[in-house]
Amino acid sequence: MGLESICLPEGDITPGWVCKFAETLVKASWLGHQSLANVLSAGTATALLQRLSRLLSARPPLVQVSPKEDETVTVVGDTHGQLHDVMVMFASAGMPSEKAHFIFNGDYVDRGSWGLESELKAKYPEKEAGSIYKAAEAVFIALPLAACVAGTTLVLHGGLFRPTTKQKRKGKRQKCLTPGSLKDLTDPVFKPSADPCGTGLTRTPGDILWSDPVATPGMRLNKFRGVGLVFGPDITEAFLAANNLRLIIRSHEGPDARYEIEDDAMNMKMGYTRDHITPNGDLVTVFSAPDYPQHQACPEEDRYHNLAAVAVLRGSTAPSWADPEFLQSMASWHKF
Template sequence: MSSDSSPPVCPPDPKPINAQNSPDESVTTACFSSSSANTTSSPPVDIPLSWPPDSKLTLDWIRHFSSALDWSSRNLPPSDFPSVLPVSVFDSLVLTASKILHKEPNCVRINDCLSLPDSAVVVVGDVHGQLHDLLFLLQDAGFPSDNRFFVFNGDYVDRGAWGLETFLLLLAWKVFLPHRVHLLRGNHESKYCTSVYGFEKEVLVKYDDKGKHAYRKCLGCFEGLPLASVIAGRVYTAHGGLFRSVSIPKSKRSKGKKNRRIIFNPEATPLSLGSFVELSTARRSVLDPPWEGLNLIPGDVLWSDPTMKPGLSLNKERGIGLLWGPDCTEEFLKKFHLKLIIRSHEGPDAREKRPGLAGMDEGYTIDHVVESGKLITVFSAPDYPQFQATEERYKNKGAYIVLKAPDFDDPEFHSFEATAPRPEARAYYDYEDVIDSDEELDLASMVTAK
C-alpha cells in the first residue's frame, strides 16, 4: 500500500493539550510545517524555543519545534543550532525524557490499544537522521494521539545529517505522550557506532563548546531506551530481533561460598532461544553491548539478523549477535503465543549482501512465513544512505507498518518516497571509507569506546 509523498491539507491549529495529565487524553491531529516548502528567510515560529515554565509540553510546543527544526535545517548553518534550541532547553528535554525512559522495562507491553475503539499501532524502522522523511512519515501516518500508538524500532541517529534534530523531536513526542509513543533502542544508539558513523561529530559541531556536554547527555538517554516491545500480546518488535538464553547450568558454578565464579563460554555453550524473563533481567544500560560474558541479550536484540538457513548460530559477519532461521521464528512465535515479529536493522546496503532474503526496495520485506505467523523487516529511511551516493544508488523507498484493532496482527504496509529536495548538508563521517552495513566490526575499538 503506497503513500503519496505530497503533504496533505492541514486542519486548523489545535488548542494546547497537556498530555501528561492522563495517558488516555484525546489529542487533536495538528498540521506540522511541510518539509518541502519551508525555505523562507525568517523562521515560521519564534526562536529560540523556551522550555515551558511548568515543564509540561503541549501539542503546540511540538508543532513549533517541528517547524523550527525544518526551517533551521534549510536556512541556518549547523553551528547556529543553539539559536533554535539553547542548551538549557536541550538539557530540560533530554533530562525529562531520560527519567521516563529509564523507568520503563526492557520489554514494553503495549496493551492499552486493546481497550480503545478504532485504535492503531504504527511501527517505524530505522530513520538514521533523515529528519525531513520523519516529518513526512508522522504526517502521513497520522500523528500520535489517544488511539494512535507509535513504536519506533531504533537507529534514530548516524549517517544522516540531522540525527540530533530527529532524536530530540522523538524525545519531545515521548515526553508529551509517554504512553502512546515508544522509543526502542537500535544498535546505533551506542558510543561505538556514534563515534564511527557521525552522530558524535554532529553534536560537537551543533553545540560547539557545549558539544561534549550535549553528547554525554544523549549517551545517557540512550542507556534508558527499552530493548523491545510486545503489542497487544501478539506482536514482538525489536531492532535486531531474537536473542539467546543465557541460563547457566548448575554444573558450571564453582562450589563454595568464597570466590564463587560463574564460568560462561558462549562458543562452548549450545545456543537456544531466550525467554522474556531473561530479557527482562538483561542490563540494557551498557552503552556498547558485549559480545561475550553473561550480558549477551542486549547485543543479540540489537544486532541479530534472520537467515533462510535453519538453526541458531553466532552472527560472525557482524561479529556480534545471532543468525536465526525460519525454524527459530516458528519456535519463538509458538512458544510465546505470538503472531508477528517486526524488526528493522537492515537497509538496502545490508540486504544486498544477504543471499536468500529479499531486497529493501519497498522499505519492508517478509522474511519468514511459518505456521504460527511471520517475520517482517521494516526500514523507514528512503533513498538511503544519505551521503553514500554512487551510480548504483539504491533509491529505496521507506516504509512503516500499521497494525489495527481488534487483533493487531494483520500488518498494513505503507511505502513512501524520500522527501525532495533535501537541504544541502555535509556528512559528519568519512562515508567513502566507512563500511556500509555495520559488518566487520572493530570490536577492540568498541571496548575502548566504553
C-alpha cells in the same frame, strides 16, 4: 525572518508541543548549521534529553503496549538521522496522538556527517556539544529493548536472543543455541549499556540489537557482524509458539545490508520484507530511511534509492494487532 526559540514546557510535554518543536527544527535546518543553536540552546537540548532519560529509566526493558480497538500502533524502523524524511512519514501516517501510538525501533542517528557527534560539533561550541552528547548517551542507555503490542506482536531492533545466563558447554564444542523467552525481558539480569558488546551481562541486549533472520534453519553466532545471532524460520516458529505471539517486527537491515540479494521481495528496496512466514506467525523487517544512505560522505550514485516503510497495526484486522499494513514513502527533497 527569525524563528522563535524553543522553550521546555513546565508541565508535561504534549503532542502539540512536539509538533511545534519538529516544525521549528525543520525550518531551522534550511537556515544553515548555525541556526539550530539560535532556536535550541544547549541548555534546553540538554534539559530535554535529561527529562527524556528520566522517563525512559522508569520503563521496563519490555514495554507492554495495550491499545484500544479503535486505536493504531505504527512501528517505525531505522530513520538514520533523516529528519526531513521522518516528517514526510508523519505526513503519510499521521502524527502521534492519544489514539495513534508510535514505536520507533532504533537507529535514530546515522554515521559520518549525519552522525550525532558530527552534527553537534558543527552546530554547538565544543563544551556545549559535549554536554548534549553526554545527555544523549544517557538516553540511549535508558531506552527499552523491546515492546509487546496487545500481547501478540513483539517489536525489537535486531532479532531473537539468548537468555543472559550462560549456556553450558560440552567440552570445547558449544551446545546448540536456543532462544530465550519474554520472561528473560520481564525479569532481566543484564546490564544496561550504550553499545552492548554481546558478552557477559550484555549478551541479551547485544543479541536483541545485532541479530538477523536467515533462510536456513537453526540458530548460531552471527559471524558476519561479530556479535549477535542468525536464526532461521524454525526458530521464529518455535519462539512465537512458546511465547503466545503471532508476529515479530524488527528493523536493523537496510538496502546496504542486502544489496547482493536479487529477489525484490527480500532486498529492502520497498522498505520492508517478510522474512519468515510460518504456521505460528511471521517475522517482518521494516526500514524507514528512504534513498539510503544520504549523509554527505555518500555520493548520489552510491545511494540505493529505496522506499521507506512503516508498519501499521490495528485491532480490527485478523489476526488482531498481528497483520501489519505497510505505508511507504519516498525521500523528501532537501539540501545535503
